[in-house]
Amino acid sequence: MTEEILRVEELKTRFFTDEGQVNAVDGVDLSIDRGDTYGIVGESGSGKSVTARSIIDLIEPPGEITDGEIWYREPDLAAAIGDDYPDAIDGDRIDLLRIPPSVRRSLRGSNFSMIFQDPQSSFNPTITVGEQIAEAVEVQRRASANPRSTRARSEQYTLTSMILGSMFSSRRYVSPESRERAIELLELVGIPDPIERADQYPHEYSGGMLQRAMIAQALAGEPDVLIADEPTTALDVTIQAQILDLLDELQAEMGMTILLITHNLGVVARMCNRVGVMYAGEIVERGTLEDVFDDYVHPYTAGLLGSVPDMEGGGGRLQPISGNVPSLLDHEMGDRCHFADRCPKAMEDCLNHPPEYPASGSDHHAVRCVLAETGYNDGRALPDDYFDGTDRPAGDKHVGPDDRDEDSDDERQHPPAETTGGEHQ
Amino acid sequence: MAFGKFLIRRLLQGVFVIWGVVTITFALRALSPGDPVNLIAGQVPDQSTRDQIRQDLGLDQPMYVQYFDYLGNLLTGNLGYSYNQRRAVNDIIAQHFAATVELAVAATIVAVVIAIPLGVVSATRRDQPADYAATFGSLVGISTPNFWLGIMLILIVAMQVGVFPTSGRGIAFHEAMYNLFRYGYVLDLLSWLSYITLPAITLGTYFTALITRLTRSGMIDELGKPYVTATEAKGLPRTLVRYKHVLRNTLIPIITVLGLQLGTLMGGAVITEEVFNWPGLGQMFITSLRNGDWPVVQGIVLFIAVAFVVINILVDALYARLNPQVTDE
Numbered sequence: 001m002t003e004e005i006l007r008v009e010e011l012k013t014r015f016f017t018d019e020g021q022v023n024a025v026d027g028v029d030l031s032i033d034r035g036d037t038y039g040i041v042g043e044s045g046s047g048k049s050v051t052a053r054s055i056i057d058l059i060e061p062p063g064e065i066t067d068g069e070i071w072y073r074e075p076d077l078a079a080a081i082g083d084d085y086p087d088a089i090d091g092d093r094i095d096l097l098r099i100p101p102s103v104r105r106s107l108r109g110s111n112f113s114m115i116f117q118d119p120q121s122s123f124n125p126t127i128t129v130g131e132q133i134a135e136a137v138e139v140q141r142r143a144s145a146n147p148r149s150t151r152a153r154s155e156q157y158t159l160t161s162m163i164l165g166s167m168f169s170s171r172r173y174v175s176p177e178s179r180e181r182a183i184e185l186l187e188l189v190g191i192p193d194p195i196e197r198a199d200q201y202p203h204e205y206s207g208g209m210l211q212r213a214m215i216a217q218a219l220a221g222e223p224d225v226l227i228a229d230e231p232t233t234a235l236d237v238t239i240q241a242q243i244l245d246l247l248d249e250l251q252a253e254m255g256m257t258i259l260l261i262t263h264n265l266g267v268v269a270r271m272c273n274r275v276g277v278m279y280a281g282e283i284v285e286r287g288t289l290e291d292v293f294d295d296y297v298h299p300y301t302a303g304l305l306g307s308v309p310d311m312e313g314g315g316g317r318l319q320p321i322s323g324n325v326p327s328l329l330d331h332e333m334g335d336r337c338h339f340a341d342r343c344p345k346a347m348e349d350c351l352n353h354p355p356e357y358p359a360s361g362s363d364h365h366a367v368r369c370v371l372a373e374t375g376y377n378d379g380r381a382l383p384d385d386y387f388d389g390t391d392r393p394a395g396d397k398h399v400g401p402d403d404r405d406e407d408s409d410d411e412r413q414h415p416p417a418e419t420t421g422g423e424h425q
Numbered sequence: 426m427a428f429g430k431f432l433i434r435r436l437l438q439g440v441f442v443i444w445g446v447v448t449i450t451f452a453l454r455a456l457s458p459g460d461p462v463n464l465i466a467g468q469v470p471d472q473s474t475r476d477q478i479r480q481d482l483g484l485d486q487p488m489y490v491q492y493f494d495y496l497g498n499l500l501t502g503n504l505g506y507s508y509n510q511r512r513a514v515n516d517i518i519a520q521h522f523a524a525t526v527e528l529a530v531a532a533t534i535v536a537v538v539i540a541i542p543l544g545v546v547s548a549t550r551r552d553q554p555a556d557y558a559a560t561f562g563s564l565v566g567i568s569t570p571n572f573w574l575g576i577m578l579i580l581i582v583a584m585q586v587g588v589f590p591t592s593g594r595g596i597a598f599h600e601a602m603y604n605l606f607r608y609g610y611v612l613d614l615l616s617w618l619s620y621i622t623l624p625a626i627t628l629g630t631y632f633t634a635l636i637t638r639l640t641r642s643g644m645i646d647e648l649g650k651p652y653v654t655a656t657e658a659k660g661l662p663r664t665l666v667r668y669k670h671v672l673r674n675t676l677i678p679i680i681t682v683l684g685l686q687l688g689t690l691m692g693g694a695v696i697t698e699e700v701f702n703w704p705g706l707g708q709m710f711i712t713s714l715r716n717g718d719w720p721v722v723q724g725i726v727l728f729i730a731v732a733f734v735v736i737n738i739l740v741d742a743l744y745a746r747l748n749p750q751v752t753d754e
Contacts, residue, residue: 058654109660122655124670126677126748136659143660161668173665201749217659 003073005034005257006055006225007093011068013047013054014330021330024050024063026281029356031364032225032274034073037251037258039272040283041265041304045328047281048261052227055259056112057096057104070096074111074224109221110140117230119210123202129213130198133182134174136220141178185216189246208239215246222254229261244271265304269293274364277301280326280338287365295361298369299343337369340382345371347380428745435741439734446730447723451495454719455488464508464717495723504727505720507713514724517709522728525705527598528628528697529690531621533683535629536636541679543633544640545672551645559637566634575627575700583623592702595620624701628694632686639682643675677747684740691732 013025025047032038040048054065075092081103082089088098096104116122123132165172179198186194189212202210211231218226228247232240244267251258260271268275269289276286277300285298296302303321323342327333337343340350349370357372359365462478479485483494498505504514547559583591601613647653648671656666695707702708706725713721 056658058658060654105660105663107660108658113660114655114658116651116655116658118651121651124652124656124674125750126674127670132656135656135661135665139660139662165669173669203750214655221660 002033002035004031005073006030006032006259007069007071008051008055009069009071011051011054011070012066013050013059014064014066016062016064019329022328023281023330023333024328025054026328026333028068028278028281028283030276030283030286032257032259034224034257035251035255036274037260037272039260039262039268039275040278041262041268041275042278043263046278047328048263048278049229051278052114052229052259052261055096055225056108056114056227057101058114065097068097072096072107072111077107077111106143109136109223110143111221111223112225112227113218113221113223114227114229115211115214115218115231118234119205119207119214120202120234122214123210125202128199128201129205129210130179130182130186130200131174133185133198133213133217133220134178136217137178137181137185138174140221141175181220182216185219186213188219189213189216189250191216207235208242211235211239211243212246215243215250219250219254223256225257225259226251227259227261230263231260232267233262233264240267247271277304280333281328282338282368284339284368285359285366287359288362291359291361291365295359295365297359297367297372298339299345299371300339303342339369345376346382347377348382349374349380350382428742431745432738432742435738439738442734443727443730447496447499447727448492450723450726451492454723457717457719459717461508461717461719499727504724507721508718509716510718510721514720517721518706518724518728521704521706521709523597523599524594524703525691525694525698525707527621528624528694528703528705529687531625532629532632532690532694533687535625536632537683539629540633540636541640541672541676544637544644545667547637547641548644548648549667556641559641563634563637563641566630567638569630571627571631571694572696572700574630575623575697578623578627579700589619589623592700593620594704624694624697624703627700628690628697635686636679636682639679640675643678644671647671647675673747677744680743680747681740684736684743688733688736691729691736 008028008030011025011028011030012023015022015024028047028051030038030040030051040051042048050059050063053059055070059065071090071093072095073093078089078092078094081094081099085099085103088095096107123129161173183194183198186197191197191209191212197205197209197213205213211234215231226247231247232243235243247258248271250256258271260267262268273289274287275289275292276283277292277298278284279300285292285296285301287295292301293305296305300321307321321342326338326341335351335353337346337350337352337354340346343350347370354368354370356366356368357370359367359372461482461484462475465482466475466478476485483491486494495505502515504518506513507517510517543559543563547556550556579591583589595616596613598617601617604610604613653666653671656670657663691706694705695711697703698705698708699711706728710722710725712718713725
């Protein structure tokens with residue numbers, strides 16, 4: 001009965017900056033069922049937002065999706081464009097990365113929409129909230145009035161349209177019907193006095209109200225998938241709860257699928273039934289909520305859960321994860337497990353990049369960590385100071401730790417010296 | 426209403442600014458050397474005639490009396506009389522003002538029509554050939570001195586090619602329009618256009634370059650803001666995002682610059698008017714200053730100050746209309 005609506009495979013999004021290539025998303029796999037709430041958790045800089053933006057096609061240069069597949073199940077669309085782009089179609093699924101940008105663009109709002117972290121900066125400050133929501137309604141209204149094949153051409157909005165629109169109300173982009181719908185949407189998300197509110201500017205709203213308005217805007221095209229990028233991070237705790245309740249209600253009412261990006265495990269526990277934990281551009285552990293919260297395998301997941309205050313248990317000290325999020329610059333990343341330098345259970349095996357292993361729990365539980373396969377072996381542990389002083393552990397790959405034994409301890413303690421001191425040998 | 430209060434406050438400020446300008450120019454006149462009587466009477470040695478003139482002009486009175494007399498006359502709208510033109514300053518300004526306004530407005534139109542589309546192209550095709558061309562062009566425009574440009578245009582376009590007249594104004598715009606609508610006479614308007622083209626280009630080049638750069642950098646800034654991504658996520662056509670959202674917000678600060686610049690141009694573009702022998706306020710101002718014709722100098726300075734203040738209030742009012750956050754503060 002549950003069908004997969006979105007499947008992301010080996011997604012790679014790179015940013016080509018002056019400092020070098022940044023692997024913001026490095027081979028992410030995801031599978032989201034229709035009507036589910038999928039949570040992606042991770043620290044800042046782990047690639048959560050970039051993953052979300054890759055799915056809705058909001059990656060701007062110097063960023064680029066370099067590899068991967070994003071399969072989206074939408075039988076109508078598959079039938080409509082199947083003849084034009086047979087490569088991109090598999091049954092009733094479409095690979096979003098193999099259809100042209102204009103078609104992808106037409107999916108925004110109607111199939112995918114997104115709400116952002118900071119509502120205040122995500123609205124245009126000089127246009128009323130009602131007008132901005134009405135625009136989102138209008139674009140869908142116009143799109144559905146035209147067959148898909150002619151949509152791109154009918155979407156022209158020129159400098160002349162702008163000048164005429166600012167002079168004559170009849171030439172405005174937004175029609176009165178869309179305005180009315182915008183007011184209905186504001187009412188739907190629980191904004192009091194929606195008629196007056198629609199004529200106000202973003203700075204006249206409170207943060208919580210504006211986040212509601214942004215949700216209303218995202219619902220304008222009745223999307224299949226709503227991507228919520230840290231929807232509550234910028235809000236007060238009490239307002240956070242209200243916004244989450246609202247999302248819950250709307251999901252129940254409209255049957256949306258939600259992809260929730262957050263660093264807040266409390267939000268995940270409350271909202272999601274499936275979870276992916278991201279670290280350094282990869283999903284390191286994924287599965288059902290129970291898999292990740294109770295049967296976790298990856299030490300990073302353990303670390304994340306250990307750094308959340310336990311209000312009921314009390315007593316014990318918080319266990320922060322030592323160290324920092326690693327650099328995602330390609331030439332600094334290396335071939336090992338990216339978490340190894342912060343991992344309390346790092347072993348020699350971790351100097352090879354781990355594949356994804358199935359883990360105990362549900363069928364969906366998968367972990368990118370050797371512990372899922374072999375268990376922790378104290379004898380093979382890396383010494384605590386193994387990564388000390390090595391800003392760029394990428395050099396390790398020449399050491400070949402696999403063919404070494406316990407007796408080569410002294411060599412392993414100075415791996416950087418070995419890669420750089422070629423003269424003496 | 427907040428907007429009314431805002432306007433009243435700005436008007437009061439404007440009155441003080443104008444009073445300050447009047448006082449300072451008056452003080453400068455008092456400090457400047459030269460006896461106006463010489464200007465009028467020339468080398469007439471007759472002391473009684475000279476005294477008579479001095480008395481007629483009120484120059485025998487103490488300074489403060491002269492100052493308050495002048496202020497009193499200003500309040501009745503009388504700017505005084507020219508020392509050597511034998512005309513009221515009001516008439517002189519009225520005569521030259523139209524020429525200055527024509528040139529200022531024409532230069533502004535040239536600038537806006539060229540600069541804004543150029544800035545938009547430059548910002549949206551960043552680091553592409555069109556952007557490089559526009560950026561280079563605006564660099565050249567901003568660093569070209571306009572007296573040189575004016576002379577070059579006269580030498581090459583007017584004299585060698587012979588397309589436009591070299592100098593002068595030909596016919597006034599209002600006369601040309603009158604002839605057009607009254608008699609259906611198009612040639613006058615074309616003649617007006619041929620006279621104003623080169624001065625307008627000369628005066629507008631720097632301005633065009635400046636606005637191009639401002640539009641480009643403002644739009645690049647604006648394109649990087651989070652609301653642009655959020656607006657794109659709604660699925661709006663890209664051109665709608667660019668024009669209705671981004672360009673509109675980019676233009677808000679540019680309107681301020683446009684207003685200030687127009688205010689400056691109202692005072693007469695001295696150099697351009699000299700080069701093209703354009704009978705505007707700037708040219709009049711320089712001539713009067715050279716002759717020590719202080720009533721005219723004072724009148725023009727006052728007029729420029731008023732024009733500046735009025736344009737600034739208009740710009741602020743427009744700014745408040747475009748940016749809803751301003752009136753609330």
